[in-house]
Amino acid sequence: MTETTGTNPGILLVLDGWGHAEPGAGNALAVAETPVLDGIRTKYPATLVEASGEHVGLLPGTVGNSEIGHMVIGAGRPLDYDSVLVQRQIDTGGLRDNPRLTEALDALAAGGGALHLIGLVSDGQIHAHVDHLHELLSIAAARGVERVWVHAVTDGRDVADRTAGHYLGRVEEFFATTGVGRLATVSGRGYALDKSGDLELTAKVTQAVADGDGALARDYVQVLAGAGDGDVWVTPTVLTDAAGEPLATVRDGDAILFANFRSDRIQQLADDLVKHLAESDVRILSLTQYATTADIPALVGRADASGGLADQLEAHGLRSVRVAEQEKFEHVTYYLNGRDERRREVEEHVRITSDEAPGYTARPEMNLDRVADAVIEAAGRSDVALVAANLANIDVVGHTGDHDATVKAAEYTDGQVDRILTAAAATGRWVVLVGDHGNAERMSKPGPDGTPLPYGGHTTNPVPAVVVPAPGQVLPDALRDGGSLADIAPTVLALLGRPNGPAMTGRSLL
Numbered sequence: 001m002t003e004t005t006g007t008n009p010g011i012l013l014v015l016d017g018w019g020h021a022e023p024g025a026g027n028a029l030a031v032a033e034t035p036v037l038d039g040i041r042t043k044y045p046a047t048l049v050e051a052s053g054e055h056v057g058l059l060p061g062t063v064g065n066s067e068i069g070h071m072v073i074g075a076g077r078p079l080d081y082d083s084v085l086v087q088r089q090i091d092t093g094g095l096r097d098n099p100r101l102t103e104a105l106d107a108l109a110a111g112g113g114a115l116h117l118i119g120l121v122s123d124g125q126i127h128a129h130v131d132h133l134h135e136l137l138s139i140a141a142a143r144g145v146e147r148v149w150v151h152a153v154t155d156g157r158d159v160a161d162r163t164a165g166h167y168l169g170r171v172e173e174f175f176a177t178t179g180v181g182r183l184a185t186v187s188g189r190g191y192a193l194d195k196s197g198d199l200e201l202t203a204k205v206t207q208a209v210a211d212g213d214g215a216l217a218r219d220y221v222q223v224l225a226g227a228g229d230g231d232v233w234v235t236p237t238v239l240t241d242a243a244g245e246p247l248a249t250v251r252d253g254d255a256i257l258f259a260n261f262r263s264d265r266i267q268q269l270a271d272d273l274v275k276h277l278a279e280s281d282v283r284i285l286s287l288t289q290y291a292t293t294a295d296i297p298a299l300v301g302r303a304d305a306s307g308g309l310a311d312q313l314e315a316h317g318l319r320s321v322r323v324a325e326q327e328k329f330e331h332v333t334y335y336l337n338g339r340d341e342r343r344r345e346v347e348e349h350v351r352i353t354s355d356e357a358p359g360y361t362a363r364p365e366m367n368l369d370r371v372a373d374a375v376i377e378a379a380g381r382s383d384v385a386l387v388a389a390n391l392a393n394i395d396v397v398g399h400t401g402d403h404d405a406t407v408k409a410a411e412y413t414d415g416q417v418d419r420i421l422t423a424a425a426a427t428g429r430w431v432v433l434v435g436d437h438g439n440a441e442r443m444s445k446p447g448p449d450g451t452p453l454p455y456g457g458h459t460t461n462p463v464p465a466v467v468v469p470a471p472g473q474v475l476p477d478a479l480r481d482g483g484s485l486a487d488i489a490p491t492v493l494a495l496l497g498r499p500n501g502p503a504m505t506g507r508s509l510l
């Protein structure tokens with residue numbers, strides 16, 4: 001029997017993509033009819049907290065993302081995110097001297113093997129930064145590697161759609177400035193970065209990269225000319241020579257380096273390529289540590305994110321139930337726990353799945369009703385101290401760039417939050433609501449040439465944080481201003497009547 005707490009048990013709701021901006025063009029949250037979410041922000045203690053840039057361990061001015069957002073919410077302190085660690089290695093010259101990289105490159109130079117760089121080419125800084133390719137090309141050139149093939153993944157989700165040509169043009173400039181490199185394949189992230197387990201999508205990229213099998217084109221302009229569905233769904237295409245032969249395939253003695261600094265999407269492709277090349281003599285590396293099944297050596301290690309909320313709940317014997325749809329399940333488990341695969345005895349995980357093919361603009365409600373059902377069920381249990389859930393719609397639908405669908409997603413979320421708040425009051429629970437980064441409050445952005453384009457990416461805006469008290473619970477009139485996501489775990493622990501974890505530097509907002 002897990003002790004609940006001397007104080008009230010509670011519910012933590014992370015509303016993914018729930019950012020704050022003044023009403024204005026592109027602010028779908030300001031347009032949406034959300035009387036419950038609007039009401040709690042004035043009726044109960046509420047504030048705005050920072051969820052981007054250096055406040056959460058990203059480079060200054062960098063938009064927030066779900067990984068670091070949930071990691072910092074869980075850790076109770078800012079964490080150096082992988083993108084910062086990679087940039088620091090680049091800035092200090094550490095990457096240039098990285099022994100795993102130099103050993104691989106020297107072996108290629110000595111053996112005449114080719115280096116294959118695979119990564120998302122945009123400056124969205126959620127999964128990758130295209131400028132990291134420039135550094136890797138420059139290091140390969142300096143180490144005498146003569147053939148470097150870039151297998152480009154086009155974005156259109158973390159940056160405005162139909163900007164792939166702009167970024168691929170930058171990659172071509174890198175080839176000229178570093179004196180090495182050539183595009184070998186171009187694939188949309190819908191194929192290359194699928195994380196739903198749809199291996200048919202992944203296989204198209206694996207076959208293009210490894211075997212030169214797939215649609216053919218002479219150059220990326222021709223590839224994009226045929227990309228009717230935008231950058232996300234560019235058909236995995238193999239670039240060919242004048243005779244129509246693939247420019248590159250992966251051969252024995254080659255090396256592959258995955259250049260995304262975020263694992264959760266590219267890991268499916270990495271595992272598939274490792275399997276596809278199991279009988280080949282190909283060295284496979286990744287820029288950062290991936291949560292792959294295969295053991296892929298990484299160039300840059302991770303920051304320690306232990307000692308967070310999960311460890312504190314375990315230390316105090318407090319049972320938590322984690323709930324999310326499949327799109328955000330890892331966020332309320334693995335990431336909230338500091339990228340720790342271990343499910344503690346006091347943890348229960350509820351992953352809401354659906355057989356229905358996701359059509360976010362057609363079904364902005366997704367399966368949020370079933371997420372709310374699971375939250376309400378767990379809230380009814382006296383042995384559960386904390387229910388922690390991610391409500392994905394505002395972000396997942398926001399990523400479509402479809403303003404009106406995102407308005408509907410926010411309005412549906414409002415109704416489901418109402419159900420949860422009613423259940424919380426009935427079960428004597430407080431509720432903390434917080435965004436993990438902004439998204440839907442900015443649904444349009446000037447493209448590279450300045451014209452406003454639909455924008456489904458994240459923002460650097462602060463996010464709302466609200467504490468709805470349990471019935472009869474006395475709370476301060478307002479939350480402390482000037483906080484960040486690092487202050488959420490300390491706030492939850494304070495509400496549970498428990499101290500900060502020793503590694504936490506965040507402070508309760510109460």
Ligand SMILES: O=C(O)[C@H](O)COP(=O)(O)O
Binds near residue numbers: 399
């Ligand atoms: O992977 C995605 O869906 C987006 O690029 C990032 O979204 P997330 O950081 O909210 O998961």
Ligand SMILES: [Mn+2]
Binds near residue numbers: 016395436437
């Ligand atoms: Mn998110």
Ligand SMILES: [Mn+2]
Binds near residue numbers: 395458
């Ligand atoms: Mn997102």
